[in-house]
Amino acid sequence: MTLPSKVRVVEVGPRDGLQNEAARIDTATKLELIDRLGAAGLKSIEAGAFVSPKWVPQMADSAELLARLQRRPGVAYPVLVPNLKGLETALAAGATEVAVFGAASEAFSQRNINCSIAESVERFRAVIERARKAGVQVRGYVSCVLGCPYQGEVAPAAVAEVARTLFELGCYEVSLGDTIGVGTPGKTRAMIEAVARHVPLKKLAVHFHDTYGMAIANIYAALELGVPVIDAAIAGLGGCPYAAGASGNVATEDVAYLLAGLGVDSGIDVDALVNTGAWISELLGRPSNSKAARALLARSARTA
Ligand code: HMG
């Protein structure tokens, strides 16, 4: 199998990472994080979420953040929107790309966005229609593609159905999220193959959490199938407030190290990325979850 020659890494740390950190990060620090990630070569940086501040207080400053954001040319700054109210606020704040987020599991949909999968599809239909009228691209997420914290196993056919719906509604790309990080490469392959019967592989992204240390193996399985987009969070930040026990997202540094080793072009400056991960980890007062970053930092300390 041939790996893609080029991969786009979608950095989700400022949103998926910081939404679940106990330490509250102020807007200026979030802006500096986003700027450093852009300087390290990331071309897609998820900047915030226009969700209820009662549900996720960490994202309550997303409008202020977008208003103050210094945009780099060629970089996209998507934000999550769960409904029309979120979309209208995001548009007023200057959003140029948004993401809707559904789930392959009924139980997770209820806990995360307080509605059934069918109800979420109707919300997303309205959001996508309005966003496209405003000239704003919409990305789609499917959560719990390899397991659900509330209902356990999730069938590949259920994932394929939601992914197909989001794609047909007009999402330009569908990100498949192993929200609780329970997947293994064989299950990952079977799930992606089921989805790819309905959505072109080139329109898929993968989004792994590293709870069981399987994220990089799963990403490699996805690359072998030809998936060209990988979501990751700097320093492996995050988890999900509605997925108890889920650890952080796969670390962007680990993904960049993997891609560099495979000779796959990601446009990322690994040193700049590692320094950014060290900086935000220190601010959060905890060690980085990136093994590659820890090793690279130790190596440069030895040779200094
Ligand atoms: P609800 O309580 O059912 O909403 O929440 P509602 O329509 O009944 O409204 C209740 C109140 O919320 C009202 O205010 C609304 O105005 C307000 P009140 O009258 O009580 O003062 N409201 C809003 N406020 C701000 N922005 C909005 C908004 N909508 C309503 N957009 C809702 C429904 C969807 C809003 C809520 O469940 C919510 O915000 N959920 C988001 C939870 C979230 O962000 N979860 C983390 C996302 S991570 C994820 O999904 C996984 C992913 O990362 C992939 C992976 O990691 O695998 C994508």
Ligand code: MG
């Ligand atoms: Mg995530």
